[in-house]
Amino acid sequence: MDLQSVKHFEFSEGIVDALCKKTQNSDREFFRILVAQNLCTIASMMRCSVKMAGRGDIPVNMYSISLAPSGYSKGYSTNIVEEQLIGGFIDRFIEVTFNQVAEIKLAQTANIRARNKGTDPDEELEKVIAEFNGVGELLAHFSEATVPAVKQYRRKLQMANAGALNYVVDEIGANLLKAVDVLTAFLELYDVGKIKDKLIKNTADNVRGAALRAGTPANMCLFGTPTKLLDGGTTEKAFLSFLDMGYGRRCFYGMAELNPTKEERTAEELFKYVTSTDTDKDLETYYESLERLSDPLAFNMVLPMHENVSIEAIRYQQLCEFRASEMPDYNEINKAEMSHRYFKVNKLAAAYAFCTHSPYVELEHLHGAIALAEDSGSALERILNRDKDFVRLAKFIAADGRPLTAVEISDKLPCFNVAAGKRTEMMNHAIAWGYRNHTVIKKSFVDGIEMFCGESLMETDLDRLPLSHGVGVADGWASDLAPWDEMHVLLQQPAYNWCNHALLGSHRDDSQVVAGFSLIVLDVDGTADMELVQMLLRDYKYIIHTTKSHTEDSHHFRIVMPLNYTLRMGPEEYREFIQNIYSWLPFDVDTGTTDRCRKWATHAGTYEYHNGELLDAMMFIPKTNKNEQRIKESVQLANLSNVERWFVQNTGTGNRSNNLIRFALMLVDGGEDIVDIDEAVKELNAKIPDPLSEVEIKNTVMRTVANRIKKRE
Numbered sequence: 001m002d003l004q005s006v007k008h009f010e011f012s013e014g015i016v017d018a019l020c021k022k023t024q025n026s027d028r029e030f031f032r033i034l035v036a037q038n039l040c041t042i043a044s045m046m047r048c049s050v051k052m053a054g055r056g057d058i059p060v061n062m063y064s065i066s067l068a069p070s071g072y073s074k075g076y077s078t079n080i081v082e083e084q085l086i087g088g089f090i091d092r093f094i095e096v097t098f099n100q101v102a103e104i105k106l107a108q109t110a111n112i113r114a115r116n117k118g119t120d121p122d123e124e125l126e127k128v129i130a131e132f133n134g135v136g137e138l139l140a141h142f143s144e145a146t147v148p149a150v151k152q153y154r155r156k157l158q159m160a161n162a163g164a165l166n167y168v169v170d171e172i173g174a175n176l177l178k179a180v181d182v183l184t185a186f187l188e189l190y191d192v193g194k195i196k197d198k199l200i201k202n203t204a205d206n207v208r209g210a211a212l213r214a215g216t217p218a219n220m221c222l223f224g225t226p227t228k229l230l231d232g233g234t235t236e237k238a239f240l241s242f243l244d245m246g247y248g249r250r251c252f253y254g255m256a257e258l259n260p261t262k263e264e265r266t267a268e269e270l271f272k273y274v275t276s277t278d279t280d281k282d283l284e285t286y287y288e289s290l291e292r293l294s295d296p297l298a299f300n301m302v303l304p305m306h307e308n309v310s311i312e313a314i315r316y317q318q319l320c321e322f323r324a325s326e327m328p329d330y331n332e333i334n335k336a337e338m339s340h341r342y343f344k345v346n347k348l349a350a351a352y353a354f355c356t357h358s359p360y361v362e363l364e365h366l367h368g369a370i371a372l373a374e375d376s377g378s379a380l381e382r383i384l385n386r387d388k389d390f391v392r393l394a395k396f397i398a399a400d401g402r403p404l405t406a407v408e409i410s411d412k413l414p415c416f417n418v419a420a421g422k423r424t425e426m427m428n429h430a431i432a433w434g435y436r437n438h439t440v441i442k443k444s445f446v447d448g449i450e451m452f453c454g455e456s457l458m459e460t461d462l463d464r465l466p467l468s469h470g471v472g473v474a475d476g477w478a479s480d481l482a483p484w485d486e487m488h489v490l491l492q493q494p495a496y497n498w499c500n501h502a503l504l505g506s507h508r509d510d511s512q513v514v515a516g517f518s519l520i521v522l523d524v525d526g527t528a529d530m531e532l533v534q535m536l537l538r539d540y541k542y543i544i545h546t547t548k549s550h551t552e553d554s555h556h557f558r559i560v561m562p563l564n565y566t567l568r569m570g571p572e573e574y575r576e577f578i579q580n581i582y583s584w585l586p587f588d589v590d591t592g593t594t595d596r597c598r599k600w601a602t603h604a605g606t607y608e609y610h611n612g613e614l615l616d617a618m619m620f621i622p623k624t625n626k627n628e629q630r631i632k633e634s635v636q637l638a639n640l641s642n643v644e645r646w647f648v649q650n651t652g653t654g655n656r657s658n659n660l661i662r663f664a665l666m667l668v669d670g671g672e673d674i675v676d677i678d679e680a681v682k683e684l685n686a687k688i689p690d691p692l693s694e695v696e697i698k699n700t701v702m703r704t705v706a707n708r709i710k711k712r713e
Contacts, residue, residue, distance in 0.1 A: 001315050009352050009368025012036060015085065015286055021279045022080055023073035029375065030223075031077060033066045033254040036348055036372055037221045038086050041141075042293055043351040044164040044217035045093055050350030050361060051304040053314065058343075059193055060350045061164065061217040063186075063247070065172070066254035067226040067383070074223055075170065082140075084283045088291030090140045093163075097294045098138055102160035106132060109159065132159050141166035144178075147185045151195070157216045162299070164217040165189065173228025176235055183242060189218035190250045226255065232389045232415025240333075248333035248380070249340035252348075252372065255379035290355060303350045305361045312366055313349075317342035337380055345369040389415040390429035397430070397454035398439045404452050427452070431625050435618055438565065442623035453623075457565040460518045460614060465562065467519065469498040473599070474508045484562060488607045491545045491560070496602040503597075513596045515568040520561050520581060520615070521600055526554040527588035532669070533559070535662060536586050536646065540612040546605035558600065564614035571596055573622055580620035580627060583634065586646030644684055651688045657700050660685060660692065664705045668712075677705055 008016075012035045019031045040062035049057040068074055082090075110125035117124075135156035145153075150165065157163045167186060169175050176183075188195040193215030230236050305313065324339035346361075348369035353361045387395065396413050397404060410417040416426065431441045434454070441454045462484040469490060470477030479502035482490065490498055500521060502514040524533065526549075534544065542561045549556040569577060575594040582591050618626050633649060643666070651659045660681055667677045681701055685691045692701075 001312075001319050003319075003370070003374060006367040006371045006374075008032065008371045009365060011352065011356050012039065012368065014282065018279050018282045018286075019077050019080060023077055025073050027072075027256055029254045029256050029379065030066050030068045030072060030074065032372055032375070033064050033252055034077060034081060034221075034223075035085075036252065036351070037062055037064045037219070038081050039355045040348060040351040041164065041166055041219050042086060042089055042290060043354040044219055045162070045166075046097075046293060046298055046354070047162060047164075047217065047300045048350060048354045049300075049302045050346055051302055052346050053305070053310045057302050058191075058347065059215060059217045060347050060354070061190070061193070061219050062252065062344075062348060062351070063190060063218075063220040063250045064222070064252040064254070065247075066221075066223040066256075067229060068223070068254070068256035069227075070225050072256060078170075078223075080283070084280070085286055086290055088287050089294045092291060092294040094138050094140065097296050097299065098160060098162050100296050101162040101299055102132070105161045106159060128159070132156060138163060139166075141168045143167075143169055145182050147181050150182060150185055154195070154216050155212065158212040158214045161214060164193075164219055167218070167220045169222050170224060171228065172222040172224040173226075173231065173235055174224070176229065176238055180238065183247075184245075186218055186220055187246050187250075189216070190246075193217045220251075223254075226383075226386075230383070230386050232392060232413070233417065234414075236415075243333050243384075246336075249336040250344070252344060252376040253379035253383060254376070255382045289357075293355065293357070298354075301354065303353050303359070303361050305366075309361055309363055309366055312363060313342065313346060316345065316366075316370055333384060334380065337377065341373050341377065345373045348372065388429075390426045391433055393426055394430035394434045394437075394439050394441060394454065395456075397441055397452050398434070398456045399454075401455065402453065403444070403446070405449055406452075409452065428625075435626060440618060440621055440624055442621070443625070444623045455568070457567070457617075460562055460564055460566050462562060465518045466502040466514065466516055466566070467498055467500055468503045468508065469496065470506075470508065471496060473497070475506060477503055477506050477508050479503050479514070485609075487543050487560060488545070488609070491543070491558075491602050491607060492604045493602040494604050497599045498602065499597055499599050501596050508597055508599065510571055510595065510597045515570070516566055517569075517574075517596075518563055518566045520563065520578065521593070521598075522559040522561070522581075522585070523590040523593055523600075524558070524587065525549065525556050525590055528555065530555040530557055532666065533557075533587055534608075534610065535666060536643070537561075538610070538612065538662075539650070540615055541610065542612070543607060543609050545607035546603065547601070548603045548605070550605060561615050563617040565617045567617055567621070569596075576622040577620050580622065580630075584620070584630065584646075584649075586643045644687075647684060648687050656685075656688060656690070656692055657696065660697070660701045661704050664701050665708060668705055668708050674702075674705060674709060678702055 012032065015035045016028050016031045019035070020026055020028065025031075040060055043060040044062075048060045050060060052058050066074075106128050107125060110128045111121050113119070113128070114121040114124040135152055138156070139153070142153075145167070154165060157165065165186075167182065169179060185195060194213075228235070229239055320338055320341045324335050327335045327338065329335070345366065346369075349361050349365040352365040352368055353359075356365075358365070393409070393413060393416055396409065406416070406423060416423060418426070427441075433439070434441050438457045438459060439454060440457055441452060444451050444453070464481040465484060465487075466479070467482055467490075468477050468479040477499075490496075499508060500517050500519040502516070504512045504514055524530075530544070530546075537559065540561060542559050544557055544559050547556045547558060567577070574596045578594045579591070582589055618624065619630050621627055630649070634645065643663075647659055647663050663684060664677050664681050667680060672680070681697060682694070685697060
C-alpha cells in the first residue's frame with residue numbers, strides 16, 4: 001500500500017481551508033483534527049455505524065488530543081466550528097430529532113415492561129417518561145463531570161437510543177488531574193459505547209433503575225497548550241499513564257509546535273481580507289449540508305463498504321500490524337497505537353461518508369481517514385519524543401537569558417522542582433547537552449547564592465565575520481562582515497588598522513562596540529619561533545602574518561583564528577575569555593591585548609593560511625564547567641612546562657602517537673640529542689591518558705626521530 005498517494009478528504013479539507021482563512025493561520029494540523037472530531041460527533045449522535053469485515057457493526061466515534069501553543073486560535077476556531085459549522089445540526093437534533101426518536105423508543109420500552117409485568121402500558125409509559133425527564137436536558141457536549149453523572153446522563157441516551165456522550169475539555173494541561181475519574185471511565189466507552197455498572201446502595205431516595213444493555217457512543221476532545229500538559233511534572237506523568245492505560249491506541253493526535261504563520265499583507269489587503277464574505281458563504285454551505293443530516297430518516301444508518309474498499313481497509317490493517325511488529329517491545333504506547341490504527345481509520349472513514357450523505361464508505365473516505373491517521377501517528381511521535389527534562393532545563397535557561405536561581409527555575413519549570421541531588425544531576429546533564437547543541441550555561445555565585453545563566457550560541461559563518469577597520473586611530477572607521485578567505489587582503493593593507501568587533505558608528509571606542517565576535521588575535525613579539533608555533537597549532541584553522549618588526553632573528557607575527565561560535569560578551573567577560581586563551585597557549589604572547597576595541601595594525605609582509613578545525617570557544621567561556629575543567633587540568637599539570645602541558649591536554653586515544661611524534665620532532669629541531677629526547681618522550685607519555693607502550697614508542701616515535709636526525713646529518 002502506497003501511503004504517499006493517500007490524500008486528505010476533500011470535504012473536510014474545504015472546511016480546514018475556511019478555518020485557515022478565518023484565523024489567518026496557515027498551519028492545518030490542529031484544524032484537521034478539530035474538523036474530523038466534529039464530523040464524528042455528528043455521525044455518532046445520529047448513531048451511525050460502519051460494517052467492518054469480520055467485526056460486524058461498529059459505532060462511529062472519535063477521541064482526540066490536540067496540542068498547540070498559546071495564540072494558535074484554538075478557542076476561536078472551536079467557536080467557529082460550533083457556531084458556523086455544526087450549530088444548525090446540533091439545534092435541530094436537540095429540538096426535533098432526538099425527541100422524535102426518543103418518543104418511539106420510550107413507547108416501545110413501556111410496552112415491553114407492561115407485557116413482562118402484566119401492567120397497564122399507559123402507566124408504564126408515564127413512569128418511563130418521568131425517569132427519562134428526571135435525568136435532565138440533552139447536552140451538545142460537557143466539559144466537566146463526575147462518573148455517577150456520566151452514567152446517569154448515559155442512561156438518558158440509552159432510553160432514547162439516540163445521541164452521544166461528547167466530552168470536550170479545553171486547557172487539558174490545567175484540567176487533567178481534576179478529570180482523572182471521568183477519563184478512566186471513558187476508556188471503557190470507546191470501542192462500542194459500554195461501561196460496567198457500579199453496585200450502589202438502593203434506598204427510597206436513590207432507587208437503582210433497571211439495567212440497560214444498549215451502548216452509547218462516546219466522543220472525547222482534549223486540547224490545550226503543550227507546555228501545560230507536557231510540563232515534566234505530575235501532569236505529564238498522569239498523561240503518559242493514561243496513554244499507557246489505553247488512550248494511546250484510542251486517540252487521534254495533533255501537535256503544533258510552532259507559532260502560527262500568517263501571510264504578510266498590507267493594512268489595506270488585510271482589511272479587505274477580513275471583511276470578505278466569501279469564507280462565510282463557504283461555511284454557510286457546509287452548515288446547511290450538515291444540518292440536513294439531523295433528519296430522522298438518516299438516523300441509525302449502517303454504512304457498508306464495497307469489496308474493493310474492504311480489501312483496501314484490510315490491506316491497511318496488515319500494514320499497521322506489520323509496522324507494529326517491527327517496533328521494539330519497550331515502545332509500548334507507539335506499538336499499541338500502530339497496531340490499532342486501522343480501527344480508528346474505519347470509524348473516521350464512516351463519519352466522512354455519513355457527513356457527505358454517502359450510502360457507502362468509498363475509497364476517498366478511507367484514504368482521507370488514513371491520511372489523518374498517519375499525520376496523527378507523527379504527532380504522537382513528537383509528543384512521546386519530546387525533549388528530556390534536562391534538555392528543557394537547558395533551553396529554558398538559555399531562552400530566559402537572565403541569571404536565575406534554582407528557586408526561580410523551579411517556579412517556572414515544574415520538572416526542576418525535585419530534591420537537591422536530582423537538581424544537580426539534571427543541571428549537569430543540561431550543561432553537557434549544551435556543549436553538544438550550541439548552548440552554554442554559566443554558573444556563578446552572588447552573595448553566596450548560586451546563579452545560572454544561559455545563551456544559545458550561533459555557529460560561526462566563515463563568510464560573514466564581523467569586524468571594523470579604518471585608517472585613523474579612532475575616527476572614520478567602518479564595519480563589515482568579511483569572508484575568511486579574503487582576510488589576507490585586510491591584513492596586507494599598508495598603514496591600516498582593524499578590530500575583531502563591529503562598531504555602532506565610525507568612532508572606535510568600547511562604548512561603540514557591537515557585542516558579537518568570531519575571531520581572536522594572538523600577538524607574538526619575538527617570544528616564539530614562527531615554525532614552532534605553526535607546528536603547535538597545526539590542528540587549527542588560522543592565518544599567520546608577519547608584522548613590521550619581524551626579522552629572521554626575532555620573529556614578530558600575529559595569528560588570527562576563527563572560533564566555532566560567534567560570542568556576545570561585555571568588556572569584563574571578554575577580557576577574562578581572552579586571558580583564558582592566553583593561559584592555555586604553549587607559547588608566550590602579548591597578554592596586554594584584552595580590550596574588545598583593541599586595534600591591530602596591518603602590514604604588507606608574508607602570510608599563510610592553514611586549514612584545520614575551528615577553535616572551540618566553549619573551553620574558554622568564563623563561569624562554565626568546561627572552562628573550569630580546563631583550569632583544573634592545568635593546575636594538576638602545573639609541574640610541566642607550557643609546551644608539555646599543551647601536548648598532554650591535547651592528546652587523546654586517537655592522536656597519542658602523532659602528538660608524541662610532534663613533541664619529539666620539536667625537540668629535534670631544538671637541538672636535543674636522541675637520548676634526551678627518548679627520556680623526555682617517555683616522561684610525557686606517562687602523563688597522558690592511556691599511554692603508549694614502550695614498544696610502540698620505540699617502533700613509531702623514536703624511529704621517526706632517528707630518521708629525522710639521520711637526514712639532518
